Amino acid sequence: MPALRTSTPSRAKHPASAAAPRPGGYAGKLLRVNLTTGKIWSEPWSPEDMRELIGGVGLGARILYREVPAHVHWDHPENRLVLATGPLAGLPVWGTGGLTVVTRGAGTDGPTSTQANGFFGANLKYSGYDAIIVQGVSRKWVYLHIHDDVVELRDASHLLGKDTWQTQDLLSAEYGLSGHQLSVYSIGPAGEHLVRFAAIQGDYGHVASKNGCGAVMGKKKLKAVAIVRGTHGLAAADPRGLVQAADDIAHDLQTDPTARSLYEYGTLPGVVNLHKLGMLPIKNYTTNVSPVDLGPWEARRLREGFDHRGHQCNACGMHHCHMQVIRSGPHTGTLVDEPEYEGWSGAGWTIGATDPQAVSWLNTELDRAGLDVNEFGWLCGWVMECVEKGYITRAQLGFDLRWGDVEGARKLVDLIVHRRGLGAVLAEGVKRAAAKLGPPARDCAVYTLKGAVPRGHDHRARWHEMLDTITSGTSTLETGNPVHPTEVGVPARVDPFDGVAVAKMVAGLRGRLGFEDSLGICIFTTRTRLENLCRALGAATGWYYTVDEAIRFGRRTGAILRACSLRCGITPATEYPSTRYASIPVDGPAKGQSIVEQWEKMLDTWYAEVGYDRKTGKPLPATCKALGAEWLAKELWGRSR
Amino acid sequence: MGTVAVEVVAWVTKFVGGDGSGRKVFDEPIVPGATVRSVLEGLSTRYPELHAALWEKRELGEHIEVLVNDAVLGIAHTLESPLRPGDRLALLGQFTGG
Incomplete structure (x- = not known):
């Protein structure tokens, strides 16, 4: 070549x-x-x-x-x-x-x-x-x-x-x-x-x-x-210290009551757990109650439902990533990547599909086409609901598309990736497609006013992720799931429907994810004490690195991304969920809970806690200074500040 | 005297002698004055792994989600809320992925 x-x-x-x-x-x-x-x-x-x-x-x-x-x-x-x-x-x-x-x-x-x-x-x-x-x-x-x-x-x-x-x-x-x-x-x-x-x-x-x-x-x-794979050497400053830290991380992942489930099954336990909490998004937020027995969706049975083998990443000892072979249906024998929870959700529950074999196949089809499984799920689920309600016709699509129709969803993939027919509209993503179709179709779509979508959860029962998604400088999770919250002084648990408590928790946990995402390591192998990660970083580099420094670093990075975001015209005025995204669940464990009523209070609390200006969205000068980014304060607020 | 059903779900069954799948339901007898705390302590006392996963000192730790009659603890109930015969508790593993 x-x-x-x-x-x-x-x-x-x-x-x-x-x-x-x-x-x-x-x-x-x-x-x-x-x-x-x-x-x-x-x-x-x-x-x-x-x-x-x-x-x-x-x-x-x-x-x-x-x-x-x-x-x-x-x-x-x-x-x-x-x-x-x-x-x-x-x-x-x-x-x-x-x-x-x-x-x-x-x-x-x-x-x-x-x-x-x-x-x-x-x-x-x-x-x-x-x-x-x-x-x-x-x-x-x-x-x-x-x-x-x-x-x-x-x-x-x-x-x-x-x-x-x-x-x-x-x-x-x-x-x-x-x-x-x-x-x-x-x-x-x-x-x-x-x-x-x-x-x-x-x-x-x-x-x-x-x-x-x-x-x-x-x-x-x-x-x-x-x-x-290159041949250049790569040396740690303290090889023995690095191995000790790596061993402690591995030990933690294998023995910690929560991380151990990740170690054994990756993110597979998510479906059953989240359903029980009302956080499993089913049929584009129209229900939170599974129409099928969830026994086959338990982690162990989900994995054993396929011929599978480990597909580990660099230097990884987790039983997380797997390849699997489809056992039944029209794609029997096809080699696929075992879906993460997000795949089971986006290629499955969100579109009403409940056959693990079919969902797993579609998930890899999305990876192969190069689509985000989350946004595809929200888009496809929305289209399915619109077809059911007559807002989108069979003639517009060129084929029928009902809840749970995985083969139809695959046709939709082709329509989108080649921008054919209605696919040209759908390829613009949920928010733009919904705006194009207008109400009442628009009001069924799940998106943020920034133009992003949630991960594969029902955030109407998971308020911390909705707040995080919407306030983030990257329009997706910036704080992420709580990991050992007490290590940074945040309570182990808060009332999930107390908006102020949730906002304080999200603000209090900020920083960890930005630190993790700067290390060159998987998010699932960092489910250990921050102290261990700091020790690993210190042994690798030769720095003395503390938990406080890690949190400050992550928050500084968040402030810089916030500044970039504001420069792109993404202001606090866009920090709202769409009508459906913020709707009230009609059934399941979160039935009747309304985040809309508390949204402004949540934003007020979050802004006060993180030290950003509520009106402009800018990190305040004192915040920048505390984060070691005086230069950012000068650029955002001018030298007189 | 009646009982309260404590449903241990999927992953958490590992801490009560299970294999991490399915469910184990314990019918815990209650006496007048029984609370969410007393029922959970009664169960976890018999299963050291569950005890370690459930508690951090005398408060609930971060590893297990507790539901009372299908609602997350903290909404309508606290640890000190009284329980009545027929109430249901569920123990779920915390989910850190996704």
Whole structure:
């Protein structure tokens, strides 16, 4: 395959300081790619920046803030696509193949931070880079090939139209490499056709899914990034300390009463648990009561319902990721990726599908097409409800689409990714499609006024995630699920329908997720005490790193993303759920609970607790100062403040 | 004297001798003055793993969600709320994924 551009990346523009040695765990260089000019170069980043930004979303947020001004929308050539790892990636700690994608996304035209795992992070680090920063737009479709110091943009015309698994198959065959020897992250037809909720998928089942990052990649005509496992060394500052911390993390994951379920079954227990709490979204929020026995949906039976085997990410000992073979139905024998909870939800319960075999198949079809399973679920469920109520006709769709019709849902995928007929409207995502159809169809759609959608839960019974989703600087979870809340002084439990208590909890837990997403490690292997993660980071880098510093770092990153978000025009005026998203459950454990009545009070509390200005949305000067970001206060509020 | 049904769901059965699937239902006898706390303590005293997962000192820890008559504890009931014969408790594992 001839290379369009062949390059050993040019030398550093700014030689690293001789006085400050590079911290352990880092490759030490950032790889820059300009698709417009074809120029590829590397640049060092200083030990001071490493300490301040760590990696992942911390690094990505800074780049987005510095290099993507207001006029650079998601589809502008100067938009940046940051594919970042972190200091733990590639080291012998569980789940350290981590990739964080940061960009200005197509969904909200605002900041995005979305994670995936597999081997990307490890392979990139072993090639000598901590992150890839892509800018510009290629004239022809290309893919980025990285093999140690050889970095090339190669012709991708033979990959066009291929789904993400086919793309990895083809490149693996060309290279004669498979498994962890070649990590391929690519876009499917959805990204090629700029679907606003297109994802970037890699290593057979790992998806950076949020806010249309796949459409950004598609706009740049970058089909894939393929990284051969490099041969560069990667050293921890304190190898023995790192192994001790890694052992403690692994022990915690295997013995902690909560994390142990993740260790054994990944996110599979979610369906039964969340149903019992009224948090399982069934048929586009029209009910919370399952029409079927949930016995087959218990984690153990769900896994044993398939022929399966482990499909672990870099250095991981969890029994989390699995491949499975469909046992029954029209797709018997098909190899698929075991869905995460989000997949069972988005490709299943949200659209009224309750056959695990069919749902698992559809979930992988979505990964292969390169669609975010969450947004597809909300979109497909909405269309199904609209068909049932006569708001969308069979003639508009070209086929019938009833609740639970997985084969019909697959037809809808084709319609969307190729933007055919009504698919051109649906490809714009839930909010825009709902606006286009108008009421009464619009009022059945689940979305945020920012233009994002929730994860695969019914947030009407999970208020903390609704508040988090809507106030986040990235339009998806910024605080995430509570993990050992008492470690940071937050109560172990609060009344889930006390808006003020919920808002205080969300605000109090902020910071942890931003820290985790900067390390180059999987979110599921960080379900341990923060202290252990800080010890691992300290042993890797040689820093003395505290829990307080980790929280401050995560909150600082959140403040920077908030500033980016405001610059994109995403203001507090958009911090509301859609009519259906905020509706009152009609049945199930959360029946009658109304978040709308408490919403303003929740926002008031959240803003006061996090130290942002309620009117403008800006982080207050005192907040910036407390977070170690006086520079941000000056830029947001002017020097006089 | 009557009983209160304590339903231990799926993953939490691991802490009461199960395999992490299905359900185990314990019909716990109650006496006048029985509370959510006294019933839970009565059960967890017999199962050390459940006790460790359920309590942090004398308060509920972060690992297990407690439902009283299908509603999360803290809405209509507290640990000190009295229970009547026929009331139902459920113990669910906390879910950290998704």
